[in-house]
Amino acid sequence: MQFKPVPVSADVGFSDNVDLFGYKQFGDRLTNVISSLEQPTTLVLDGPWGSGKSTFLRQWVADLRKDKHPVILFDAFASDFFDDAFIPLSAEILKLTESRVPKRSRFSKIAKESTARALKVIAPITAKAGVRIMSLGMLDYADIKEGAESISETLSHAFGDVAEQAAINAIENAMEQQGVLDKFRSDIEALVTQYQKERSKDNLPNCPVLFVIDELDRCKPTFALNLIERIKHLFEINGVVFLLVTNLKQMRAAVRGAYGESTDAATYLEKFYDLRLTLPVLRLESRIEAYVNYLQDHLSITTGDSHSDMAINDMLIGFFTSHKIELRSIERIHAHLLVNTRSLAKNQLKLAPLIAGLCILRHLRPELFDDALEGKLMWKEVSEFFQFEQWAKSRSYEWFANWWRYLTDPELESDNKVAEDMRRSISQYNIRDSRELLKWGARRVVEFDILPS
Helix, strand or coil: CCCCCCCCCCCCCCCCCCCCCCCHHHHHHHHHHHHCCCCCEEEEEECCCCCCHHHHHHHHHHHHHHCCCCEEEEECHHHCCCCCCHHHHHHHHHHHHCCCCCCCCHHHHHHHHHHHHHHHHHCCHHHHHHHHHHHCCCCCHHHHCCCHHHHHHHHHHHHCCCCHHHHHHHHHHHHHHHHHHHHHHHHHHHHHHHHHHHHHHCCCCCCCEEEEEECCCCCCHHHHHHHHHHHHHHCCCCCEEEEEEECHHHHHHHHHHHHCCCCCHHHHHHCCCCEEEECCCCCCHHHHHHHHHHHHHHHCCCCCCHHHHHHHHHHHHHHHHHCCCCHHHHHHHHHHHHHHHHHCCCCCCCCHHHHHHHHHHHHHCHHHHHHHHCCCCCHHHHHHHHCHHHCCHHHCHHHHHHHHHHHHCCCCCCCCHHHHHHHHHCHHHCCCCHHHHHHHHHHHHHCCCCCCC
16 A cells, blocks of 8 residues: 555656646756756756655656757755765766766766865865855955955954964965865866767757755755855856755745854855756646546545545535645645545445545544544634535536535534434444444545655
8 A cells, every 4th residue: 555656757758647736847848948058057946845856857857858958867865975976966966977978988987087086175174164254255266366364354354363373374374275176167167068069969959057956945954055056156167057956934044043044045046056046836627627636546535436526526626626725735635535445344435525525624623623633623713614606517516515514513403414414324333423423434544644755
């Protein structure tokens, strides 16, 4: 049993049956923009948590690779165990170029040697501190070339009262380190240029290497900041375009956590990218319906009764299309639904409005779910939350509303036609008290609770 759908395969691009969110057109426009870039550029693709960024990326990158576009898809979250982002970033570029430039080529050898020397400069804690000081604008290496006197003064202000010889040694060390890093950039750039020449021999399109970084907002804040700083200071080279896929709101929080709550996080981050793009959030009913059907099929969610399964789907689609629910939340609700349906015995009650509604409440409004667990949930709260009247008429919203009114409205008269119809439909299960039915359903959900990831 799988609790969440298997990610879209890395070799499956956009197609009518796979483009669940309708992102193909956006992907095509993004490809046109990136293919036309002629200088080092860092782009940000911003999108809220659970908006489908990773799914879009996998499909888009698959299409790029089918068109022979040079692309690296880098999972930052999977690499945040590294002490420094320089290591995996440089490794990915070297690995890509090896597909066209032989390992024994002088370009490959020189680039690898420069990478090793650069790593020696970056690895020590003192070097890390030096790069951080540079990134904050305290020390500008352009000044070093103008003369030692002004830099000695700068160092004195930056580090306090130091001896003259110590300042000179620090300057010489800084100049040597900067020379190593400058050579690293030029050697990597030469390698990328040679890589493009080899591609052109095979009549492949002339376009920059695209380095896509995903899951940036999920990795450790220190690694995320280190990564974007490394890109700016070490990998801003001709022939390479970076696309950072993240939630900028989360990244701003990481900046404030690292540098203090008073830090202007938005301005700080703007130093590291050239253009911000936003992933469109599509709320078309047809897309939501397709995704719900996709989840049901791929998770094999079924009560064993086709009518109940259809009714559950109708309730989910009716609710999701009338509320702005994140895609990841939709997945989580389906996970609750899966364990609930799998736990039901063959001849047990499979009341679709109860099963689907409680799974929605458990994830989105846990305080209302707790009231249901105690049999205290009231119709007024249910009606305000689900807003049945906003659902599409085709989704039989009145039927769902009647069931939930029966379960939660103590003022519903026993001889009311709605109440009579509800009681008649479950008479075979010997259930007399609607409140007990509500509590029973809630217990079925909470006994197989799924914690957020």
